[in-house]
Amino acid sequence: MAEKIIIVGGGLAGLMAAIKIAESGAKVDLFSMVPCKRSHSVCAQGGINAAVNTKGEGDSTWEHFDDTIYGGDFLANQTPVRSMIEAAPKIIDLMDRMGVTFNRTPEGFIDVRRLGGAKYSRTVFAGATTGQQLIYALDDQVRRYEDEGLVSRYEEWEFISIVQDDEERCRGIVVQDLKSLEVKVFPADAVILATGGLGMIFGRSTNSTINTGFAQSSVYQQGAIYANGEFIQIHPSAIPGRDKLRLMSESIRGDGGRVWVYKDGKPWYFLEEWYPAYGNMVPRDIATRAIFKVCVDMKLGVDKENKVYLDISHLDPQDIKRKLSGVVDIYEKFVGVDPRKVPMQTFPAVHYSMGGLWVDYNQMTNISGLFAAGECEYQYHGANRLGGNSLVAAMYAGMVAGPKALEYAKGLPRSSAELSSTLFETARRKEEEKTEEIFNRQGKENPYQLHQELGEWMLENVTVVRYNDRLWATDEKILELQERFHKIGVGNSPKCGNQIVPFTRRLWGMLSLSRVITLGALHRNESRGAHYKPEYPERDDENWLKTTKAEYTPDGPRFSYEPVEMSFIKPRQRRYDVAKEVTMQNVK
Amino acid sequence: MSNDKSSSIIKPTSKDVTFIIKRSNGPGFSSYWEEFQIPYYPNMNVVGALMEIQKNPVNGKGEQTTPVTWECNCLEEVCGACTMIINGKARQACSALVDKLTQPIRLAPLTKFPLVKDLVVDRRVMFDNLRKVKAWIKIDGTYDMGPGPKIPPQVQEYTYELSKCMTCGTCAESCPNVNEKSKFIGPAAIAQVDLVNSHPTGALMKEERLEALMGEGGIAECGNAQNCAKACPKGIPLTRSIARVNRQTSVYGIRSWLNR
Structure with a gap:
C-alpha cells in the first residue's frame, strides 16, 4: 500500500515538504486556506540568510550559527539550529536552480545584503520581495508534481482538526471547503502542519488575515504541546x-x-x-x-x-x-x-511568533504522525529571531519534515487505509455538528468585535513591555471573551461562501492560544529576547534557561519546562553596544 | 422591504463614506446593489470599509443585512487576493485609498471569472493556465548539485519584474480578448512563459511552452489592445513579454515547418 501524506499549509515550509515527498515518488494531499501563491510567505521582504561569504568578509556557517543562538538569547536547542545553518547555502543553490530572480553582482553572482544582528552580508535577496519570489518558485515545482499526478491540491480548504486512532496516532484530518462549507475527512499516514503564524491574535500586525494560529490551537486542544508561546517578535x-x-x-x-x-x-x-x-x-x-x-x-x-x-x-x-x-x-x-x-x-x-508547536528533531510533535514545520513550530529562533532566518527555517524545516513524515509512514504497522471507516466518519461528523452548532448561534455578540477587543488587549499588554498585573488582567479579559463567545450571533447568511462561521471557529482558536501566550509570559519572571519585564529586567539562566511547554486542559494551559540543549555554545551575556566576542568552534 | 423603517434610516453625515456594493448569493441568484454608509477615518482603504461592514452589517437604510463576502489576505498588494472592480476599474481593494476615490464608491466582482458570492470570484483558471504552459523550471532534483547558472544583472532586473506577478487577474479583466466567447489564455501566463524561457535552464524546455501557446486560446488571440500593461498593478511589462514570446513562437513555428 502506497503511503499518503497530508500537508496543511501552502507557504514555504509546506511547499518544500511537498516537493521532497513527491520527489521520492510518494503521494501528497496539499491543503491550503488560500491559493498557495497567496500564502503569507509572499510578505517576507528582506531576504534569506546563508553564510555564502561572497563579499570576502570572512563569514562562515559557524558565525551564522553563533549569531543565531546569541540573537535568540540562548533559548533555542542548538543541534537543529546548527543543521539548518549548515544547510542554508545549499538551500540558496537549490532556489537559484529553481530560477528565483535573486539580485546579482555585476559579474552575475548572487548578491548579498546585511540584516540585523549580524556583522556580515549574508542575506540573499530578490529586491525587497524575497518571500514572494521564493514561494512562487516552490509553487511552480509543486505544479510540476501536480502535473505528474503526485500532488493533489485542495486550495481554499481549511483544516479543522486531526483524526486520532485508539493509540492517539494522527491518522488524517477533518477539513472544510471554504466555498461550500462542506466538512470532509481525509485519511493519511502522516500529517504535516505548515500553517504559519498567529499575528491576528494581536488584532493588527504585519501578518496576513489568515494568520490566526487556528490550526496550531486546534491540535493543541487535541493534545499537542505548544512551546515558548510567550515569545512574540515585535x-x-x-x-x-x-x-x-x-x-x-x-x-x-x-x-x-x-x-x-x-x-x-x-x-x-x-x-x-x-x-x-x-x-x-x-x-x-x-x-x-x-x-x-x-x-x-x-x-x-x-x-x-x-x-x-x-x-x-x-x-x-x-x-x-x-x-x-x-x-x-x-x-x-x-x-x-x-x-x-x-x-x-x-x-x-x-510580526512573528518564535513559539509554536513543540517538535522533536524530526519535526514531529508529541502526537505520533503529526509533524510541524515553519512558523507554526518553535524550533529555530529561541527567544528572538534574526531577520532573514525565517525563510531559511521554513524551507529547512519542510526539507526535514517531508522525508521524516514519509519514513514514519513507511514504518507504520498498519496504514490508514486499513483502518475502519467509522474512525474517520465519527471525526467528520463531530466537526460537522460543531459547525452546525455555530450556524445556530443567534446571540448578540459579533465575532469580529470580540476579535477586535482581544487584539486591543493583547497589543496593549502582551507585546514590547510586560507587567505581571497587566498580564493577569489580560487573562481575565480572555476568560470574559470566552464567556461572551457563547453569546455570538452569526446572522443568517446562507451556507455557501459564508465567512462569519469559519471566522467564529477561528476566534475560539485565537482565544485558546492567547491564554498560552499571556500565561506563559506571566510565569516567565525574567527578560530574555523579545520577552521583557521591567520588574525582572535581567536574563535569569539559573531559573529560566528552559523551554516553556504548554499542555491543554479544560481549565486552561498547564505549564512545564524542559532544559535547553546546548551542545556547542555556552550561554554568555548578550549585548550589542560592543562587538560580540569570538567563540571557537568546539568540535564534538 | 417594509416601509415603516423610515425612522431608523441612517442619514449620511459628511464624515460618512458611501459605498454601493454589487451583491449576489452566487451563480443562479440575481444580483442587486446595496448601499452602505461607513464612518470615515484618515487613510481609510476599501478593505478597511469592508471590515467595518463585517463588524456592523447594517446597510444605508439602517437595516440589518448579511456581511459582504470578499477575499483578502496580505493587505499590502503582494498576494493579489482582494482584486475587485472599484469605480469601474479592476484593482486591489487594499491599496485603494478612499481619499483618492470619487464617491459614492462602487464595488463589484471581476467579470471575467465565475462568480462565487458577492465580490468573490473563482480565479482557478489562472493557476490552471500556469500548469498548461508548464511555467516551471525542470530541475533534476532537490539534492545538492551546486549553484545554478550565472545570471547577468541586466537579465535579473528584467525577469524580476515579471516574477512579481501575483496572479490577481487585473490584466485578464482589462483584456477585451479574454471573454466568454474566446479561450484566450490571457496576458499573465504568457509573461510567465517569458520569465521561465529567459532562464538558462528554463530555456531547455522552451519549445514545450511555446507549443502550449500556439494552439487554440494561445498567443495568436492577443488583439494587441495593450490594456494589460496599463492595468497591471505591479507595472509588469506584459505587452513586451507578449511581443517577445510571439517572436519566439514565430521562430519556432518557422523552424519546425522547415524541419518537417
Missing part, C-alpha cells in the same frame, strides 16, 4: 493602518537606512549612539525596545506619537530602485509620501 518598523500594520523591511536599514528622532531640535540617531558596534543593525527586539524607550519613556516620538523616522533620503535612487523598490512602493502607495525624498515614519508592530 518588528521595529511598520506603517500604521487601521486594517493592517504594513511591514517596512529591515533591509531598509541593511542597505543604509537610518533611524532617528528630533532631540533638542536636531536629528538624534539613537540606535547609532546607544549601540555603536551594530548601530541601526541591532536585532529586532533591541531596536523595538529602544524605539519604545525613545517614544514612551522619553516622549521624543515624531509628533509625540509612537513613531520614529526611518530615513533613506540620503541613499542613491538607483540603489533604492534595484534593492528596495518593493517596500518603497508600498510606503508610497499607502502613505502617499515618497521615501526617496521625505523620511518615512514607522513604528513597531507584532
Whole structure:
C-alpha cells in the first residue's frame, strides 16, 4: 500500500515538504486556506540568510550559527539550529536552480545584503520581495508534481482538526471547503502542519488575515504541546493602518537606512549612539525596545506619537530602485509620501511568533504522525529571531519534515487505509455538528468585535513591555471573551461562501492560544529576547534557561519546562553596544 | 422591504463614506446593489470599509443585512487576493485609498471569472493556465548539485519584474480578448512563459511552452489592445513579454515547418 501524506499549509515550509515527498515518488494531499501563491510567505521582504561569504568578509556557517543562538538569547536547542545553518547555502543553490530572480553582482553572482544582528552580508535577496519570489518558485515545482499526478491540491480548504486512532496516532484530518462549507475527512499516514503564524491574535500586525494560529490551537486542544508561546517578535518598523500594520523591511536599514528622532531640535540617531558596534543593525527586539524607550519613556516620538523616522533620503535612487523598490512602493502607495525624498515614519508592530508547536528533531510533535514545520513550530529562533532566518527555517524545516513524515509512514504497522471507516466518519461528523452548532448561534455578540477587543488587549499588554498585573488582567479579559463567545450571533447568511462561521471557529482558536501566550509570559519572571519585564529586567539562566511547554486542559494551559540543549555554545551575556566576542568552534 | 423603517434610516453625515456594493448569493441568484454608509477615518482603504461592514452589517437604510463576502489576505498588494472592480476599474481593494476615490464608491466582482458570492470570484483558471504552459523550471532534483547558472544583472532586473506577478487577474479583466466567447489564455501566463524561457535552464524546455501557446486560446488571440500593461498593478511589462514570446513562437513555428 502506497503511503499518503497530508500537508496543511501552502507557504514555504509546506511547499518544500511537498516537493521532497513527491520527489521520492510518494503521494501528497496539499491543503491550503488560500491559493498557495497567496500564502503569507509572499510578505517576507528582506531576504534569506546563508553564510555564502561572497563579499570576502570572512563569514562562515559557524558565525551564522553563533549569531543565531546569541540573537535568540540562548533559548533555542542548538543541534537543529546548527543543521539548518549548515544547510542554508545549499538551500540558496537549490532556489537559484529553481530560477528565483535573486539580485546579482555585476559579474552575475548572487548578491548579498546585511540584516540585523549580524556583522556580515549574508542575506540573499530578490529586491525587497524575497518571500514572494521564493514561494512562487516552490509553487511552480509543486505544479510540476501536480502535473505528474503526485500532488493533489485542495486550495481554499481549511483544516479543522486531526483524526486520532485508539493509540492517539494522527491518522488524517477533518477539513472544510471554504466555498461550500462542506466538512470532509481525509485519511493519511502522516500529517504535516505548515500553517504559519498567529499575528491576528494581536488584532493588527504585519501578518496576513489568515494568520490566526487556528490550526496550531486546534491540535493543541487535541493534545499537542505548544512551546515558548510567550515569545512574540515585535518588528521595529511598520506603517500604521487601521486594517493592517504594513511591514517596512529591515533591509531598509541593511542597505543604509537610518533611524532617528528630533532631540533638542536636531536629528538624534539613537540606535547609532546607544549601540555603536551594530548601530541601526541591532536585532529586532533591541531596536523595538529602544524605539519604545525613545517614544514612551522619553516622549521624543515624531509628533509625540509612537513613531520614529526611518530615513533613506540620503541613499542613491538607483540603489533604492534595484534593492528596495518593493517596500518603497508600498510606503508610497499607502502613505502617499515618497521615501526617496521625505523620511518615512514607522513604528513597531507584532510580526512573528518564535513559539509554536513543540517538535522533536524530526519535526514531529508529541502526537505520533503529526509533524510541524515553519512558523507554526518553535524550533529555530529561541527567544528572538534574526531577520532573514525565517525563510531559511521554513524551507529547512519542510526539507526535514517531508522525508521524516514519509519514513514514519513507511514504518507504520498498519496504514490508514486499513483502518475502519467509522474512525474517520465519527471525526467528520463531530466537526460537522460543531459547525452546525455555530450556524445556530443567534446571540448578540459579533465575532469580529470580540476579535477586535482581544487584539486591543493583547497589543496593549502582551507585546514590547510586560507587567505581571497587566498580564493577569489580560487573562481575565480572555476568560470574559470566552464567556461572551457563547453569546455570538452569526446572522443568517446562507451556507455557501459564508465567512462569519469559519471566522467564529477561528476566534475560539485565537482565544485558546492567547491564554498560552499571556500565561506563559506571566510565569516567565525574567527578560530574555523579545520577552521583557521591567520588574525582572535581567536574563535569569539559573531559573529560566528552559523551554516553556504548554499542555491543554479544560481549565486552561498547564505549564512545564524542559532544559535547553546546548551542545556547542555556552550561554554568555548578550549585548550589542560592543562587538560580540569570538567563540571557537568546539568540535564534538 | 417594509416601509415603516423610515425612522431608523441612517442619514449620511459628511464624515460618512458611501459605498454601493454589487451583491449576489452566487451563480443562479440575481444580483442587486446595496448601499452602505461607513464612518470615515484618515487613510481609510476599501478593505478597511469592508471590515467595518463585517463588524456592523447594517446597510444605508439602517437595516440589518448579511456581511459582504470578499477575499483578502496580505493587505499590502503582494498576494493579489482582494482584486475587485472599484469605480469601474479592476484593482486591489487594499491599496485603494478612499481619499483618492470619487464617491459614492462602487464595488463589484471581476467579470471575467465565475462568480462565487458577492465580490468573490473563482480565479482557478489562472493557476490552471500556469500548469498548461508548464511555467516551471525542470530541475533534476532537490539534492545538492551546486549553484545554478550565472545570471547577468541586466537579465535579473528584467525577469524580476515579471516574477512579481501575483496572479490577481487585473490584466485578464482589462483584456477585451479574454471573454466568454474566446479561450484566450490571457496576458499573465504568457509573461510567465517569458520569465521561465529567459532562464538558462528554463530555456531547455522552451519549445514545450511555446507549443502550449500556439494552439487554440494561445498567443495568436492577443488583439494587441495593450490594456494589460496599463492595468497591471505591479507595472509588469506584459505587452513586451507578449511581443517577445510571439517572436519566439514565430521562430519556432518557422523552424519546425522547415524541419518537417
